[in-house]
Amino acid sequence: MIMEINGSDEIYDYTYNYNYTYDDIEFLCVINDYGKLSIFITILYSITTVIAIIGNGLVVLTYLFYKGIRSMTDVYLMNLxxxxxxxxxxxxxxxxxxxxxxxxxxxxxxILESIYSINFYSGMFLLTVISIDRYISIVHATKSFNYKVKALLYSKIICLAIWLAGIIVTLPTFIFSTKYLLQTSRKVVCNIRYPKNISSIGKVITPTIQLTLGFFIPLLIMVYCYSLIIKTLLQTKNRQRNKAFRIVIAVVASFVTCQVPYNVVVGYGLFRTTDCNIFQTKFILNKVTQSFAFFHCCLNPFLYAFISVKFRFYFLKIIQDIWCLSKRYITSHNNSASVVSRCISDFDIDSPSSFNVS
Incomplete structure (x- = not known):
């Protein structure tokens, strides 16, 4: 079997009697029913994109034009x-x-792989610092007042450090990402492909970094912080205790449900194999669990922002203002200014927390 890689003069000649290695297997094994898998992944990616852009877009819109960024938590949620x-x-x-x-x-x-990597790591780091922020606010509530005096400045510095860390971790991705022909799907793909002299090492280091920085460290910190938060909540008799307890459980459960299966598969991938059947199973599980892991970014607005009563108020105000803007646009073509004036009179359009419709 003759195969041309990446449209170059580099040709690989694999015969049926070729004693191939772990590094060659991705070019030799063909995934059965890849068409059905691609349809499933495409649908899930599309759903994830639409929901995440709407949900996170509303968060950004609320902070920019309505609520404003006034606390450490606001900075983290905006960046997330x-x-x-x-x-x-x-x-x-x-x-x-x-x-x-x-x-x-x-x-x-x-560029695509770098954007993905930077925001993957930044998102995980931000979820981690949000859990630390909540831990300080709840477990050490009496001591957190002085801590929050300069919190806004600290949070901006922390977020800057997070983005820089994401960029640094992503540098190998930018350097080694390339397109090449993959026999598993019989298509040209975009992925990290290390040179032959460091291929074996790279295929171990990359998933190890992802597992360590993108999963295990955030998971351990989140479990530690939220465990102490739950312990503190159980010792209080506040009316909001049960609600806060449910929110914490939802945050941890969603993270574990979405991220654990994918990272288990990534960890399993560190064990090498030259068996095509095992490789096919790994490939399919990786794609399916990765798709569900991506879905977690759709849940973040609901778990971290929309649970706030104030945030829901601003969210409703966005809907009202958009309704008024659309009504103004429609009625302006019918010279019905009275309808518009009645619509916008219900809002304080001079307030900086609302859109200026004038």
Whole structure:
């Protein structure tokens, strides 16, 4: 079997009697029923993109035009929403890649993989610092007042450090991402592909970093912080205790449900194999669990922002203002200014927490 890789002069000649290695197996094994898998992934990517952009877009809109950024938590939630939006805008390209293969050039591949990686790590780091922020606010509530005096400045510095860390971790991804022909799907794909001299090491280091920085460390910190938060809540008799307890459980459960299966598969992938059947199983499980892991960014607005009573108030105000803006646009064509004036009179349009419709 003759195969040309990446449209170059580099040719691989694999015969049926070839004693192939772990590094060659991805080019030799063909995934059965890949068409059905690609349809499933494309649908899930599309749903994730739409829901995440709407949900996180509302969070950003609320902070920019209504609520404003007034606390440490606001800074984290704003940055988390931005990270999720940039993360999901890569999914339509991945959906096209699944069905049609990578149709863009190498630089497009590097940019896409880098955007994905930066926002993946930044999102995980932000979820971690949000859990720490909640731990300080609830478990050490009496001591947190002085801590919050300069909290806004600290939170901006922390977020800057998070984005820089995401960029640094992503540098290998930018350098080694490329497009190449993959026999498993019989399509050109965009992925990290290390040179032959460091291929074996790279295939171990990359998932190890992802598991460590993108899963285990955030998970351990979140479990520690939320465990102490639950312990503190159980010792109080506040009316809001049960609600806060349910929110904490939902946050942890959603993270575990979405992220654990995918990271278990990534960890399992560290064990090498030259068996095509095992490789096919790994490939399918990786794609399916990864799709559900991506869905977590749709849940973040509901778990971290929309649970706030004030935030829901501003959210409703957005809907009302959009309704008035659309009503003004429609009625302006019918010269019905009275209807518009009645609509916008219900709102304080001079308030900085609302859109200026004038």
């Amino acid at each position: 929403a931005i990270a999720d939006i940039f993360f999901v805008i890569t999914l339509p390209f991945r959906a096209v890649e699944v069905t049609e293969g990578w149709i863009f050039d190498d630089i497009g591949c590097k």
